Amino acid sequence: MNSMDLTAVGLGRKIKAKEISVEQAVKDALEQIRQSEEVYNCYVTVDEEGALAQAKKVQGLIGDGTLTGPLAGVPVAIKDNMCTRGLRTTCSSKILDNFIPTYTAQAVENLEAAGAVILGKTNMDEFAMGSTTETSAYGPTKNPRNPQHVPGGSSGGSCAAVAAKECSYALGSDTGGSIRQPSSFCGVTGIKPTYGTVSRYGLIAYGSSLDQIGPVAKDVTDCATILEVISSYDKKDSTSVERKDCKFTEALVDDVKGMRIGIPKDYFGEGLDREVKEAVLAAAKVLEAKGAVVEEFDLSLVDYAIPAYYTIASAEASSNLSRFDGVKYGYRAKEYEGLHSMYKKSRSEGFGPEVKRRIMLGSFVLSSGYYDAYYLKALRTKALIKKAFDKAFEKYDVILGPAAPTTAPKLGESLSDPLKMYLGDIYTISVNLAGLPGMTVPCGTDSKGLPIGLQLIGDCFREHNIIRAGYAYECSREAK
16 A cells, blocks of 8 residues: 555554554655656655655654654655755745755744654745746646646645645645645645744745745645644744634534535626536535535625735735845856846846746836825725625635636646736635635536635634534545
């Protein structure tokens, strides 16, 4: 039996029972990477030597009783925008091709403390800017369900690695749907927690007010278990929240009796693929049959979410990415005349087209004369979107809808029309603007065999509700 066929929690159980060694689990993952990586391109860096050395160390700590958690010894992949001490971290960009951090992201440290073994760093859209993992400087990742299609983005490498069984689980980051949308496209489960639940220390910023780290795994149980491990208050992150309710595994209960679930009518209008609509509504019927109270409602301001998001995210990106100038670290142009020439050439050669597009857009909306007209207006819209969700959560425990308007498009289809790619985020970005938790759970396939994802949205600090609903739905699917 290949240990990569097991869930992360299932593998952890077998390691604890001494049925599988940590070294064997890591070797199984590395073998799977060797076999399929040439096709899927899920990783930017594979740390074979480091993973095997860590496996021996972790095995000893499990043996002497130091490590007793459910993820001890289980191999994990980390999205390449989280710093890992001594291990290359590129953000899938040429400008950080040679960057080796001197410190580790807090979320990754939490995993290491729990006995996780890091296999390597996964491919992504450059600086997390994109929805297909095609803007990576290291080539596109392909969808393991059908390699002619994209895996989604920007955490496409992490989601594809889980789907291809090249790791037991992975960490991704979500700025506007970057965990939930690729989870939908690859047929895996992913959670974006409430903003502030997981430390952003060591996460290379795209949009600081929107970014949040979260888990990608085979099922809801895995995601709840991983989220429990990576959630922590961190004084190094000024946006970190001290929470007392991070026992997410307590929500793994197959019972949704009386749970109030709202379905926004606005999410099921024009632009939604018929097969996606049918699969998501069928999932709602499953939860209704289990005792949930399901009803439709109007969630306003959906049309304003995309312009507000891209205005705010691009503004923050233009500020955050100004530090990559070829001076202290990263790529530097070989030929230049003077300091300003070095800045211009290093940034022009180091950044890809999509990153440049967003930096220019962000610089424009922050510039004198346009700040009030665009950026401040977007911030006001963001506040109104949060208000609309607050009103909805006065009545509902969970909001249910699609994670994406279609299944995974073919490779090369989206990059030719950036606006179309931006519109693909319509169901996910409001969650980030309002700082809410959201989760994607697989709910079927279309006529081409491509996965469809169900999105469950909860109120701030109410991850337990979406985990409970997702777990109950998953139990019904497994029972069939």
